[in-house]
Amino acid sequence: xxxxxxxxxxxxxxxxxxxxxxxxxxxxxxxxxxxxxxxxxxxxxxxxxxxxxxxxxxxxxxxxxxxxxxxxxxxxxxxxxxxxxxxxxxxxxxxxxxxxxxxxxxxxxxxxxxxxxxxxxxxxxxxxxxxxxxxxxxxxxxxxxxxxxxxxxxxxxxxxxxxxxxxxxxxxxxxxxxxxxxxxxxxxxxxxxxxxxxxxxxxxxxxxxxxxxxxxxxxxxxxxxxxxxxxxxxxxxxxxxxxxxxxxxxxxxxxxxxxxxxxxxxxxxxxxxxxxxxxxxxxxxxxxxxxxxxxxxxxxxxxxxxxxxxxxxxxxxxx
Amino acid sequence: xxxxxxxxxxxxxxxxxxxxxxxxxxxxxxxxxxxxxxxxxxxxxxxxxxxxxxxxxxxxxxxxxxxxxxxxxxxxxxxxxxxxxxxxxxxxxxxxxxxxxxxxxxxxxxxxxxxxxxxxxxxxxxxxxxxxxxxxxxxxxxxxxxxxxxxxxxxxxxxxxxxxxxxxxxxxxxxxxxxxxxxxxxxxxxxxxxxxxxxxxxxxxxxxxxxxxxxxxxxxxxxxxxxxxxxxxxxxxxxxxxxxxxxxxxxxxxxxxxxxxxxxxxxxxxxxxxxxxxxxxxxxxxxxxxxxxxxxxxxxxxxxxxxxxxxxxxxxxxx
Amino acid sequence: xxxxxxxxxxxxxxxxxxxxxxxxxxxxxxxxxxxxxxxxxxxxxxxxxxxxxxxxxxxxxxxxxxxxxxxxxxxxxxxxxxxxxxxxxxxxxxxxxxxxxxxxxxxxxxxxxxxxxxxxxxxxxxxxxxxxxxxxxxxxxxxxxxxxxxxxxxxxxxxxxxxxxxxxxxxxxxxxxxxxxxxxxxxxxxxxxxxxxxxxxxxxxxxxxxxxxxxxxxxxxxxxxxxxxxxxxxxxxxxxxxxxxxxxxxxxxxxxxxxxxxxxxxxxxxxxxxxxxxxxxxxxxxxxxxxxxxxxxxxxxxxxxxxxxxxxxxxxxxx
Numbered sequence: 001x002x003x004x005x006x007x008x009x010x011x012x013x014x015x016x017x018x019x020x021x022x023x024x025x026x027x028x029x030x031x032x033x034x035x036x037x038x039x040x041x042x043x044x045x046x047x048x049x050x051x052x053x054x055x056x057x058x059x060x061x062x063x064x065x066x067x068x069x070x071x072x073x074x075x076x077x078x079x080x081x082x083x084x085x086x087x088x089x090x091x092x093x094x095x096x097x098x099x100x101x102x103x104x105x106x107x108x109x110x111x112x113x114x115x116x117x118x119x120x121x122x123x124x125x126x127x128x129x130x131x132x133x134x135x136x137x138x139x140x141x142x143x144x145x146x147x148x149x150x151x152x153x154x155x156x157x158x159x160x161x162x163x164x165x166x167x168x169x170x171x172x173x174x175x176x177x178x179x180x181x182x183x184x185x186x187x188x189x190x191x192x193x194x195x196x197x198x199x200x201x202x203x204x205x206x207x208x209x210x211x212x213x214x215x216x217x218x219x220x221x222x223x224x225x226x227x228x229x230x231x232x233x234x235x236x237x238x239x240x241x242x243x244x245x246x247x248x249x250x251x252x253x254x255x256x257x258x259x260x261x262x263x264x265x266x267x268x269x270x271x272x273x274x275x276x277x278x279x280x281x282x283x284x285x286x287x288x289x290x291x292x293x294x295x296x297x298x299x300x301x302x303x304x305x306x307x308x309x310x311x312x313x314x315x316x317x318x319x
Numbered sequence: 320x321x322x323x324x325x326x327x328x329x330x331x332x333x334x335x336x337x338x339x340x341x342x343x344x345x346x347x348x349x350x351x352x353x354x355x356x357x358x359x360x361x362x363x364x365x366x367x368x369x370x371x372x373x374x375x376x377x378x379x380x381x382x383x384x385x386x387x388x389x390x391x392x393x394x395x396x397x398x399x400x401x402x403x404x405x406x407x408x409x410x411x412x413x414x415x416x417x418x419x420x421x422x423x424x425x426x427x428x429x430x431x432x433x434x435x436x437x438x439x440x441x442x443x444x445x446x447x448x449x450x451x452x453x454x455x456x457x458x459x460x461x462x463x464x465x466x467x468x469x470x471x472x473x474x475x476x477x478x479x480x481x482x483x484x485x486x487x488x489x490x491x492x493x494x495x496x497x498x499x500x501x502x503x504x505x506x507x508x509x510x511x512x513x514x515x516x517x518x519x520x521x522x523x524x525x526x527x528x529x530x531x532x533x534x535x536x537x538x539x540x541x542x543x544x545x546x547x548x549x550x551x552x553x554x555x556x557x558x559x560x561x562x563x564x565x566x567x568x569x570x571x572x573x574x575x576x577x578x579x580x581x582x583x584x585x586x587x588x589x590x591x592x593x594x595x596x597x598x599x600x601x602x603x604x605x606x607x608x609x610x611x612x613x614x615x616x617x618x619x620x621x622x623x624x625x626x627x628x629x630x631x632x633x634x635x636x637x638x
Numbered sequence: 639x640x641x642x643x644x645x646x647x648x649x650x651x652x653x654x655x656x657x658x659x660x661x662x663x664x665x666x667x668x669x670x671x672x673x674x675x676x677x678x679x680x681x682x683x684x685x686x687x688x689x690x691x692x693x694x695x696x697x698x699x700x701x702x703x704x705x706x707x708x709x710x711x712x713x714x715x716x717x718x719x720x721x722x723x724x725x726x727x728x729x730x731x732x733x734x735x736x737x738x739x740x741x742x743x744x745x746x747x748x749x750x751x752x753x754x755x756x757x758x759x760x761x762x763x764x765x766x767x768x769x770x771x772x773x774x775x776x777x778x779x780x781x782x783x784x785x786x787x788x789x790x791x792x793x794x795x796x797x798x799x800x801x802x803x804x805x806x807x808x809x810x811x812x813x814x815x816x817x818x819x820x821x822x823x824x825x826x827x828x829x830x831x832x833x834x835x836x837x838x839x840x841x842x843x844x845x846x847x848x849x850x851x852x853x854x855x856x857x858x859x860x861x862x863x864x865x866x867x868x869x870x871x872x873x874x875x876x877x878x879x880x881x882x883x884x885x886x887x888x889x890x891x892x893x894x895x896x897x898x899x900x901x902x903x904x905x906x907x908x909x910x911x912x913x914x915x916x917x918x919x920x921x922x923x924x925x926x927x928x929x930x931x932x933x934x935x936x937x938x939x940x941x942x943x944x945x946x947x948x949x950x951x952x953x954x955x956x957x
Binding site: 370371372373399401403404405414415418419421422423424425426427 | 678679680681682683684702703706707709710713714916917918920937938939940941944
């Protein structure tokens with residue numbers, strides 16, 4: 001059975017999840033992204049690679065932040081970008097998801113950037129497009145439920161490679177709400193694929209998946225122990241809505257045990273980098289002294305994120 | 320009295336309704352649209368015809384689907400497109416419709432694509448612009464109340480011509496809620512203008528206008544009888560809100576009598592085409608077996624719709 | 639202490655308020671705007687000055703009208719424009735204003751057009767950017783609370799200069815709700831800076847600031863007396879929400895005493911011009927006979943407003 005993300009030549013056809021993505025593809029994305037970081041430094045931040053292409057930002061769930069990153073990436077590649085906030089339109093008129101997709105495909109779409117509250121929606125769309133023989137249309141998953149957010153995972157890998165060069169000598173800790181995160185699983189897979197010898201997850205039992213060890217990670221419930229000698233600290237965002245349930249006593253309590261403070265960070269290596277996918281809850285999962293401190297590479301992550309999204313779009317359009 | 324849609328040279332000045340549009344103008348739109356369908360097949364789907372022009376999508380009523388079709392058409396012609404959702408802005412601050420229009424005109428608008436819940440609003444705007452001597456600004460009606468939706472009517476004509484070539488030998492049936500449809504009346508007029516010898520309407524008495532025969536159509540309440548030997552079946556969308564009133568017993572009942580199923584469609588000619596303006600209510604006015612079957616040309620309608628909108632914009636900008 | 643709006647070469651770095659802006663800068667904006675009014679008359683209303691630049695419309699408060707003017711100005715300069723309605727996104731996820739700004743800066747923004755309900759927000763953002771050494775990013779205040787709306791003030795000056803040429807011989811009256819207006823104070827400062835010898839404010843005591851005389855204006859509570867022999871009448875918009883409080887008895891009463899009617903306007907000079915920032919409340923602060931009459935230059939204000947915004951953007955991008 002063929003990898004649903006690759007075309008028959010083994011090239012990237014859709015970007016749905018990092019899971020199962022061959023190491024060569026991940027590396028190709030990172031390599032393609034590198035020169036795009038320089039485009040952003042130029043006077044004229046514009047390349048003609050997607051000129052005359054129609055990119056639809058298909059957001060079934062609102063996310064201004066994510067939509068903005070894809071919109072700016074597509075515009076810098078000279079694409080025509082159409083933003084569609086679907087929650088309040090066609091589907092409320094009784095049209096099915098796939099009818100909406102067929103409709104936009106018939107408008108000669110070239111790319112769908114899909115955000116959806118339901119896990120698997122981008123996969124469903126990509127399968128449908130392939131079944132309808134619309135192989136020239138590419139799908140990028142911009143976050144589906146708890147499942148995946150692959151461009152976030154890729155930009156994280158880009159950031160690590162940028163600062164640490166060699167994946168094969170690193171110890172990386174992922175901290176926080178692994179259970180509800182749509183990036184944590186992808187990060188673990190990507191890090192393993194890229195050869196990171198030790199991946200740790202740190203968090204309370206209530207926020208770690210029951211079988212997380214099966215992914216090949218070391219589990220820590222004590223943050224100080226978990227951060228010992230790590231090269232990379234990847235913080236996860238704590239969803240405020242979790243706080244209201246039984247999973248967490250309070251944000252203060254969480255911060256006390258799992259918030260990244262300067263003194264906890266001292267356990268890591270002196271040149272450790274601190275990452276966060278944003279938006280940050282300062283004083284909940286991360287202390288401002290760390291967020292704004294010398295170890296943080298949180299804003300470079302955003303910059304690399306634009307380049308990585310441009311790379312994915314350029315690769316898809318070229319395949 | 321001059322046709323309010325034509326300038327003093329008899330060229331298209333505004334597109335407000337198909338009613339009263341001369342046959343030569345309708346044909347000119349269809350002829351102009353033809354090469355635009357090829358643009359959409361190209362690598363670079365971009366023409367410079369509206370470069371530096373400002374197209375305002377003036378939506379006093381939200382319709383993501385319709386707005387998208389005009390936005391993509393304008394962008395493929397290289398226009399600058401500004402989307403305005405007016406329901407929640409100026410008019411709520413007490414500004415009148417015409418003050419809003421004057422304001423945008425003063426920003427050197429070139430084209431207004433107007434969607435409004437009130438019938439006649441685009442006509443009012445066009446008359447006002449002409450009175451203010453803003454002859455360089457063109458209005459396209461993108462749907463006004465129950466009145467008209469002329470680009471939908473034109474793309475329907477394009478679709479019929481594409482598949483059937485010669486209008487003068489056709490039997491066409493329009494099926495469903497003719498009473499509340501803003502396209503049905505336009506379709507009847509356009510078909511008649513283009514020389515279709517037999518136009519039929521099919522629907523329950525409660526959903527047909529009292530005087531519909533005066534438009535020169537044959538009326539059928541029995542769908543099987545009405546579909547006998549037709550070349551073209553034009554389904555109308557059933558507004559869900561009609562279902563709650565006294566007009567219709569239930570969507571199941573409607574589907575039983577007026578839903579287009581494969582067995583009802585067998586009464587039509589073997590090469591009949593099935594059209595629908597979308598979004599479809601599957602299982603209400605149309606069966607999925609038909610919607611996805613070999614007679615359906617519903618997705619080509621969407622594709623032709625982009626080309627027709629490009630044609631209208633290009634013609635207006637050129638006049 | 640350096641003027642926070644100027645860079646170390648004394649050039650415009652941010653446009654936050656007209657207050658404190660040197661006369662030469664104001665004049666430079668007006669001079670730069672002049673040729674841009676001609677761009678709008680061309681077939682192709684497009685200049686490449688901001689090509690490849692990313693302009694973010696950062697609206698923490700919704701204002702379709704203002705957003706549109708900046709969007710069209712930026713697009714006519716060939717910028718990539720991203721509209722962000724922030725009220726419903728990141729900040730509701732608990733991210734701070736400055737984290738949002740840092741995030742967008744990391745996407746290589748070139749310009750932020752900021753609208754915010756809180757006075758001082760654009761200043762705060764500009765100070766933060768300067769502190770973060772993001773000197774290549776420019777901020778334009780598009781209205782902050784009751785504080786300022788400098789492009790409105792500048793377009794007013796442009797309009798007066800266009801019609802009256804020489805500021806040093808004029809009598810100008812500002813009429814209405816000076817107290818709650820975010821433009822009145824800027825207008826007074828700009829007029830004084832540009833050498834207008836007599837500026838008057840006209841309004842009921844409840845709608846004038848207590849210390850308004852300190853700004854160097856003459857105060858009138860009687861409109862007929864205040865309009866005597868003026869060259870320019872600058873009407874202010876009456877916020878409907880003021881009507882509900884104790885400040886005003888009713889809109890009818892306000893119109894009777896302070897609404898600009900033809901007979902009140904007769905007191906002004908025969909060649910007086912009437913201005914209004916829009917949107918107008920016809921029959922509240924201005925009579926339709928005046929709004930649509932020969933003295934009104936309200937629509938030219940809008941046209942000049944686009945040119946002035948283009949000028950500000952072009953100057954900022956060039957500095």
